[in-house]
Amino acid sequence: MNRTFACLLSVAFCSSFTVAQVTAIKAGRLIDPDAGTVLQDQVILIRENKIDAIGKGLAVPAGAKIIDLSKMTLLPGLIDCHTHLADGRGDDGDPLSQLKKTASAVVLESVVNAKTFLYEGFTTVRDVGVYRALNDVALRDAIAKGYVEGPRMYVAGAYVTITGGAGAMTGYAPDIQLPWDFHYGEANSPWEVRQVVRKLAHDGVDHIKILSSGAVLTHGSNPNSQEFTPEEISAAVDEASHFGLRVESHAHSPQGIKNAIRAGVASVEHATMIDDEGIALAKQRGTYLDMDIYDEECIQEAGRKGNIPADFLEHDAQLGEIQRENFRKAVKAGAKMSFGTDAGVCPYERSVKQFAFMVKYGMTPMQAVQAATHNAADLLGHSDLIGSIKPGKYADVIAVTGDPLQDISVLEHVQFVMKDGKVYKQ
Numbered sequence: 001m002n003r004t005f006a007c008l009l010s011v012a013f014c015s016s017f018t019v020a021q022v023t024a025i026k027a028g029r030l031i032d033p034d035a036g037t038v039l040q041d042q043v044i045l046i047r048e049n050k051i052d053a054i055g056k057g058l059a060v061p062a063g064a065k066i067i068d069l070s071k072m073t074l075l076p077g078l079i080d081c082h083t084h085l086a087d088g089r090g091d092d093g094d095p096l097s098q099l100k101k102t103a104s105a106v107v108l109e110s111v112v113n114a115k116t117f118l119y120e121g122f123t124t125v126r127d128v129g130v131y132r133a134l135n136d137v138a139l140r141d142a143i144a145k146g147y148v149e150g151p152r153m154y155v156a157g158a159y160v161t162i163t164g165g166a167g168a169m170t171g172y173a174p175d176i177q178l179p180w181d182f183h184y185g186e187a188n189s190p191w192e193v194r195q196v197v198r199k200l201a202h203d204g205v206d207h208i209k210i211l212s213s214g215a216v217l218t219h220g221s222n223p224n225s226q227e228f229t230p231e232e233i234s235a236a237v238d239e240a241s242h243f244g245l246r247v248e249s250h251a252h253s254p255q256g257i258k259n260a261i262r263a264g265v266a267s268v269e270h271a272t273m274i275d276d277e278g279i280a281l282a283k284q285r286g287t288y289l290d291m292d293i294y295d296e297e298c299i300q301e302a303g304r305k306g307n308i309p310a311d312f313l314e315h316d317a318q319l320g321e322i323q324r325e326n327f328r329k330a331v332k333a334g335a336k337m338s339f340g341t342d343a344g345v346c347p348y349e350r351s352v353k354q355f356a357f358m359v360k361y362g363m364t365p366m367q368a369v370q371a372a373t374h375n376a377a378d379l380l381g382h383s384d385l386i387g388s389i390k391p392g393k394y395a396d397v398i399a400v401t402g403d404p405l406q407d408i409s410v411l412e413h414v415q416f417v418m419k420d421g422k423v424y425k426q
Contacts, residue, residue, distance in 0.1 A: 020048045022064040023421065025397065029073040030054075031405070033374040034388045036366055038405065041070070046395040049421040053391055067423070069399045069416060075369065076388050077123025077151075077396030077419060078411075079376035080351060081248075081290050082269055082340025085113045085127050085153070086136035090344060093308035095131055095217070096171050103132045103181060110139050114150025116348040119425050121414035123396040124152040124386050126340075126379075128248060128269065129209045131169055133158035133184035137204055149424060152394075154380055157205035158185035160196050160236060164220065165227045166211040166250055171219030190235035193228070197236055201243040207380075208240045208247045210265070213256030216299075216315040217345070223252035223272065223315055226259060233263035246381060248290070252319070254278055261287045267338060267379055272323040274330065283335045288379045290340035291327045293361060294354035296320030298346035324361050331362040338379045339372035352412045355404075365408045395421035 025044040032039055043058035044051060060066065088101065088109035098106065117125065127136045136155035143150040158181075159167025169182045185200075187193040197208055212233055214225040228236075237247045249260035252272040260268050261281045267288035271278070274289070282289055299316050302308040331337060339358075341351040358368040377387025385394050399416035417425035 024060040024064045025067045026070045027074040028070045031075045033370045072399040074399045076373045078121045078372045079124045081126045081338045083125040084344035086110045086139045098131045111148045121398040123419040127155045129156045129159040133181040154206035156209040157200045160185045160210040166215035193235045194239040197239040210236045211250040212260045213251045213253040226256045230259045237264045288336045288338045290338045292342040294357045295345040328362040338375045355408045359408045365405045
C-alpha cells in the first residue's frame with residue numbers, strides 16, 4: 001500500500017473516533033435524594049452530557065477538566081413541576097394583557113423567563129399550559145437546539161378547558177372573536193376532550209393539562225366550582241394514555257380534586273381545598289399533590305400595590321391559608337408530594353423561596369429537596385434521566401455554600417449550575 005495513502009487512511013480512521021470530553025467534579029458534600037442521605041468527598045465523572053461514574057477516591061482520567069466544589073454542597077438540578085415560562089411577562093397580572101401582544105412577542109419575552117429559571121438552579125420544568133397555544137412547544141425546542149438558554153422543558157401545549165372555564169381567555173366582550181390559539185384547547189364533551197388530546201399529541205406535547213375546577217386568576221370563575229365532569233376527565237386520561245402521555249389536573253375545589261384523582265390523573269395541581277377524603281384518596285391511588293404554597297405571598301403583594309384585578313383578589317380570599325394548612329395535613333398523612341410553584345404568578349427569580357414555606361408547613365428539609373428532585377422526576381416519568389446524580393443520568397448538578405438540610409433557605413442562593421454537562425453559572 002502506498003505509504004502516503006496509508007497515513008491518510010490512519011488519520012481519517014482515528015479522527016472518526018474522537019475522545020469525548022471528560023469533566024471531573026470534586027464534591028465536598030453530595031445530597032442523594034433517592035436514598036435520603038448525604039455523601040462526603042465524592043468525585044463525579046461526566047462524559048459529554050451524562051454522569052459516567054461517581055464515588056469516593058475515584059481516579060480522574062488524564063486530561064479531564066476538573067471543577068473543584070469541595071467546599072460546597074451539591075444537589076441534582078432542581079425540577080419545578082408547575083411553571084408557566086412561555087406566557088411572557090406578567091405585566092399587570094391580568095391574562096387580558098395577552099391580547100395586546102403577538103404570539104411571537106410573547107415567546108420572545110419568555111426567553112428571559114427561561115434563562116432566569118435556569119440560573120436559579122432549575123434544570124428541568126414541567127410547563128403546564130399557555131394562553132397562546134404551542135408557544136411552550138416553540139420555547140422548549142429553541143432551548144433543546146441551543147438557540148436560547150433555559151431548563152429542559154416538558155410542555156402541555158395548551159390548557160384543556162371547558163368554554164369559559166379556568167383555562168380559557170375570559171373577561172372580554174362577547175362579540176370579540178379570538179384567534180385560534182386562544183381557544184385551541186376548549187372542549188365540552190368526552191369526545192371533544194379526546195379530539196383536543198389527539199391534536200395536542202399530534203403537535204408534539206409531553207403531557208396533558210386539564211382543569212377540573214374553577215380558578216383564582218380567571219375572570220368570571222369560581223374556585224369552588226367543578227368544571228369538567230368525571231366522564232370528561234376520564235376521557236382525557238384514557239386518550240392521553242394511548243399516546244404515552246400523563247395528565248395533570250388543576251383543581252381547587254374538594255369535588256374537582258376527587259373527580260380528577262378517581263379519573264386517574266398523575267397529579268393534582270394546587271389541591272387548595274382538598275379534604276380528608278381527598279388526601280386519603282390521593283394516598284391510596286398514588287396521585288401526586290403539587291401544591292404551590294408560596295405564590296399567595298405574591299398575589300397579596302400585588303393586591304396591596306393595585307397590580308392585580310379586584311375579582312382575582314375576591315376569588316383568592318382566605319384560600320392561601322387554607323391551602324397551606326391542607327399541605328401540612330397531606331404531608332403528615334404521607335401523600336406523595338412534588339415541587340410546583342405556578343411560576344409566573346410570582347416573578348421567576350422568587351420560585352426558590354417556596355422551599356422555606358414547604359419546611360415551615362411540615363416538611364423536613366430533605367423532604368423538600370426530594371419533592372424537587374426524586375419525586376418530581378418520578379411524576380414526570382423520567383427517573384431514569386433526572387432527579388439524582390447517578391451514572392447514566394443527565395449531568396444536571398447545582399451547588400450551594402452551606403447545608404440546605406440545616407438551613408433550607410441556602411437554596412435561594414445557588415452558586416453553580418450545570419445542565420447536560422455544560423456549566424451555566426459558576
